[in-house]
Amino acid sequence: MNERHKEPSEIMDDGVEAALSRLTPEKIQAVINSVLKGETGARFKAYMDTCIHCGLCSEACQFFLSRDRDPHYSPVGKVKQTVWPMVKNKGRVDTDFIRRAVRIAHTECNLCKRCVAFCPFGIDIAYLMTVVRRIIHKLGATPLYLQDTAHSHASTMNQMWVKEDEWIDTLQWQEDEARAEIPSLRIPLDKEGAEIMYSVIAPEPKFQAQLIYQAAAIMHVAGVDWTMPSDIGWDNSDMAMFTGDYEIMGRIKRTHFEAATRLRVKKIVMGECGHAFRSVYDTGNRWLGWAQPPVPIVHAIAFYYDLLKTGKLRIARKYSHPVTLHDPCNVVRGGGLHEKARYVVHQLCDNLIEMHPNREHNYCCGAGGGVINCGPPYKNARVAGNRVKAEQLFDAKSRGAHTLIAPCHNCHSGLHDIVHHHGIDLEIKFFSDIIYECMEKPDGSE
Amino acid sequence: MVVSSAWDWSIGEKRVDTKSWTERFLQVQEYQVSADGESVAAIVALDDQAFNVCVNGALWDTPFDKIWRLRFTPDSRATALVSADGQWTLAVNGQTWPESFDYIWHPLVSENGQHIAAAIQQGGRYAMALDGEVWPNDFGTIAYSALSPSGDRTAGAVQVKVADSGQLEAFQEGTFSAAVDGTAWGSTFVNVWHLVFSPDGQHLAAEVRQSLYDYTIVVDGKPWPQQYTCVWAPSFDPVTGHVVAPVRKDGHWKMAQDGELLWQRPFAQLWQQRFSPDGSRLAAIAATAFGRWTVVVDGHPWPVTFAGMVSDLTFSPDGRHIAALAKEKDHWTVVVDGKPWQHRFERAWPPVFAPDGSGSVAVKVEMDGAFTFAVDDRIWPHAFERNWEPFFSPDGRRLLLPTMNQNGYCRKVVEKF
Numbered sequence: 001m002n003e004r005h006k007e008p009s010e011i012m013d014d015g016v017e018a019a020l021s022r023l024t025p026e027k028i029q030a031v032i033n034s035v036l037k038g039e040t041g042a043r044f045k046a047y048m049d050t051c052i053h054c055g056l057c058s059e060a061c062q063f064f065l066s067r068d069r070d071p072h073y074s075p076v077g078k079v080k081q082t083v084w085p086m087v088k089n090k091g092r093v094d095t096d097f098i099r100r101a102v103r104i105a106h107t108e109c110n111l112c113k114r115c116v117a118f119c120p121f122g123i124d125i126a127y128l129m130t131v132v133r134r135i136i137h138k139l140g141a142t143p144l145y146l147q148d149t150a151h152s153h154a155s156t157m158n159q160m161w162v163k164e165d166e167w168i169d170t171l172q173w174q175e176d177e178a179r180a181e182i183p184s185l186r187i188p189l190d191k192e193g194a195e196i197m198y199s200v201i202a203p204e205p206k207f208q209a210q211l212i213y214q215a216a217a218i219m220h221v222a223g224v225d226w227t228m229p230s231d232i233g234w235d236n237s238d239m240a241m242f243t244g245d246y247e248i249m250g251r252i253k254r255t256h257f258e259a260a261t262r263l264r265v266k267k268i269v270m271g272e273c274g275h276a277f278r279s280v281y282d283t284g285n286r287w288l289g290w291a292q293p294p295v296p297i298v299h300a301i302a303f304y305y306d307l308l309k310t311g312k313l314r315i316a317r318k319y320s321h322p323v324t325l326h327d328p329c330n331v332v333r334g335g336g337l338h339e340k341a342r343y344v345v346h347q348l349c350d351n352l353i354e355m356h357p358n359r360e361h362n363y364c365c366g367a368g369g370g371v372i373n374c375g376p377p378y379k380n381a382r383v384a385g386n387r388v389k390a391e392q393l394f395d396a397k398s399r400g401a402h403t404l405i406a407p408c409h410n411c412h413s414g415l416h417d418i419v420h421h422h423g424i425d426l427e428i429k430f431f432s433d434i435i436y437e438c439m440e441k442p443d444g445s446e
Numbered sequence: 447m448v449v450s451s452a453w454d455w456s457i458g459e460k461r462v463d464t465k466s467w468t469e470r471f472l473q474v475q476e477y478q479v480s481a482d483g484e485s486v487a488a489i490v491a492l493d494d495q496a497f498n499v500c501v502n503g504a505l506w507d508t509p510f511d512k513i514w515r516l517r518f519t520p521d522s523r524a525t526a527l528v529s530a531d532g533q534w535t536l537a538v539n540g541q542t543w544p545e546s547f548d549y550i551w552h553p554l555v556s557e558n559g560q561h562i563a564a565a566i567q568q569g570g571r572y573a574m575a576l577d578g579e580v581w582p583n584d585f586g587t588i589a590y591s592a593l594s595p596s597g598d599r600t601a602g603a604v605q606v607k608v609a610d611s612g613q614l615e616a617f618q619e620g621t622f623s624a625a626v627d628g629t630a631w632g633s634t635f636v637n638v639w640h641l642v643f644s645p646d647g648q649h650l651a652a653e654v655r656q657s658l659y660d661y662t663i664v665v666d667g668k669p670w671p672q673q674y675t676c677v678w679a680p681s682f683d684p685v686t687g688h689v690v691a692p693v694r695k696d697g698h699w700k701m702a703q704d705g706e707l708l709w710q711r712p713f714a715q716l717w718q719q720r721f722s723p724d725g726s727r728l729a730a731i732a733a734t735a736f737g738r739w740t741v742v743v744d745g746h747p748w749p750v751t752f753a754g755m756v757s758d759l760t761f762s763p764d765g766r767h768i769a770a771l772a773k774e775k776d777h778w779t780v781v782v783d784g785k786p787w788q789h790r791f792e793r794a795w796p797p798v799f800a801p802d803g804s805g806s807v808a809v810k811v812e813m814d815g816a817f818t819f820a821v822d823d824r825i826w827p828h829a830f831e832r833n834w835e836p837f838f839s840p841d842g843r844r845l846l847l848p849t850m851n852q853n854g855y856c857r858k859v860v861e862k863f
Contacts (some may be wrong), residue, residue, distance in 0.1 A: 145612070155622070155637055164551060164552065168514075184472075190515065221515075230552075247661070247676045250676070256719075264793055379459075
């Protein structure tokens with residue numbers, strides 16, 4: 001028998017509860033005020049002073065739409081339940097308030113920034129939620145699974161506790177595997193002066209090593225001068241950005257950029273990940289003092305676009321199934337890659353069935369912003385909080401879509417949960433899955 | 447320390463036919479060149495299952511199942527990490543260490559090239575090996591491995607207490623320490639990063655996090671009394687032994703020494719500090735404001751700033767001059783004592799000072815998709831498919847220029863241009 005789905009307010013997180021048991025009203029007040037006074041400025045004040053509580057942001061949020069338009073799930077409703085009382089009460093809030101703030105800021109907001117486009121004043125409510133997360137971090141009350149991931153980042157400079165030797169060994173294993181198919185293929189380690197450093201997120205060596213294989217095959221076939229670092233800095237992901245531990249976020253990003261600088265590459269190409277793009281392209285670099293990434297960052301979508309547009313990659317046969325495309329928030333609203341993504345789709349597939357709304361108006365997958373990383377306790381609530389995405393997917397399926405392309409790891413996982421929960425029967429793939437399957441390969445490939 | 451006085455500094459060229467290697471072998475990987483320029487080497491595939499190292503056309507005696515990380519030591523010996531029958535070890539000029547391991551990585555070489563250390567894993571336990579000899583103790587993990595300048599001591603950040611994934615409180619109580627020659631400090635920390643030996647190898651400093659929020663510097667296991675919201679890697683004063691490190695407080699970075707502020711001026715960022723060889727000057731890379739990067743010398747920034755990045759801060763051997771690379775938009779330049787060169791490059795490699803006190807700087811650069819050399823903002827009028835970093839003769843009057851084009855490898859010695 002299935003366990004009854006818990007209401008979000010009933011979910012217990014051992015990490016949060018342990019932290020709350022240690023907090024005092026004085027501690028809570030001191031932390032809130034130190035963050036609000038010491039770490040916010042004109043931007044925060046402008047948002048606080050400008051919002052007229054019109055609620056137009058509500059229509060933007062998949063949680064609001066999926067939860068029967070319950071105003072508690074509207075973006076402004078989340079601010080009303082978190083930031084405003086903190087400010088109004090000068091930090092005098094209790095542990096029940098903090099428990100609720102953790103749930104709202106960490107599990108009911110994906111920081112997807114769709115609401116920014118709906119606000120008549122352009123108030124960035126995702127930013128306000130990150131302020132709440134920073135306070136929660138300073139209180140030590142980050143959800144357990146997400147905090148553990150931050151611990152991994154801090155200790156190993158990668159997201160999944162991958163040890164230094166395991167990383168290199170995995171690359172060499174994938175090189176061996178790929179050489180059975182393409183005998184001259186290499187995964188060049190520490191090739192100083194290569195054009196490109198290719199970076200991935202830690203789930204790839206941990207669970208999805210075939211994605212490294214596929215990337216190596218694509219690089220080889222396209223004749224790319226590339227390398228991967230054997231040392232730390234190979235992981236571009238960054239859950240510390242989402243826990244509000246900006247000191248660790250900066251350390252991770254510095255390590256990443258220094259790996260590229262040490263190898264003297266011209267640019268970094270990153271795999272199909274959305275939040276990592278946000279971290280290297282926007283948030284992490286800026287915390288370190290770089291206005292722009294010090295080494296140019298190319299997301300996989302843009303990289304594949306270039307390879308296909310210039311003819312470095314040729315498609316031997318198009319993918320036979322109708323596809324639909326999910327627009328990851330961080331690379332579409334955050335990076336403007338939606339038309340390049342469609343160019344790549346059309347090069348690979350004859351039949352793209354669009355979801356609506358799409359492009360920069362897409363619905364978030366519900367997993368991003370570190371929400372999926374809060375782990376199993378919140379999974380059912382997360383899936384229930386994105387019914388509108390399920391409806392979108394079902395609509396695309398009903399119009400013939402067979403395959404869902406999701407060029408982002410968290411989107412991939414989050415959409416998998418939705419598809420599985422609702423029995424939508426869509427096969428989910430990365431671009432690299434389809435490119436690897438459909439590209440021309442050299443003679444002699446086995 | 448490289449002793450270049452014994453090298454052949456005669457004006458002229460020495461060539462190695464590397465072109466034929468591509469015909470001899472199934473695959474030729476990246477070429478590496480020895481410090482004296484006399485040897486060029488590459489990992490080569492003999493067939494699908496066997497690899498070897500080719501040095502100036504001659505193979506090592508024994509092939510291996512796998513080889514990676516081919517590099518020359520400062521005394522021009524070829525080293526690589528090699529595997530046979532599923533076990534890994536390190537080979538020097540084709541001779542392997544007697545011991546082999548489940549894995550070996552991150553080789554480190556002493557300044558004179560005589561000693562080599564590496565991180566090793568055996569049976570899921572971790573340690574360091576120095577010239578093939580493994581630490582007496584092993585650990586659950588190792589990272590940030592370090593070798594003293596003279597090569598007689600090794601260190602690594604190690605996990606000394608078990609905290610399984612998800613055990614937040616156990617982790618935050620501190621499970622990491624540093625081990626020197628296999629013996630861990632008595633103290634533990636939430637995290638330990640970037641271990642640095644003192645020039646005499648007698649002391650070890652590191653960055654640590656004492657809680658999720660409190661950072662400081664630890665020397666020989668003892669933390670500074672002050673805590674900060676962040677710190678970066680420490681450095682030892684080569685003369686006094688004082689330890690300096692960039693520290694962050696109230697949103698700004700300052701330079702601290704032994705826990706006290708050394709530079710009062712705050713910066714938006716501050717890192718990669720270097721002492722002059724005589725310890726009289728301290729320089730660092732800094733952002734004076736958001737997105738404006740430069741070099742700071744003894745607390746005073748250069749008058750020029752750059753939007754891209756600044757890297758490769760280098761003191762001249764006499765400590766009188768400082769050079770760095772600076773990036774503006776997509777191009778690099780060289781900056782010496784605060785004055786940028788006129789030329790712009792697609793890429794540049796670390797500046798190399800002449801040892802004669804002239805302040806001359808030579809750099810390997812990429813221009814228009816080809817590689818060449820630049821000296822004091824003058825460009826060598828020949829381009830190459832690849833080249834390696836230039837080296838000044840002991841009197842500073844000549845340059846060793848390792849290059850490669852379609853005809854093969856060429857070691858050139860030319861008058862400084």
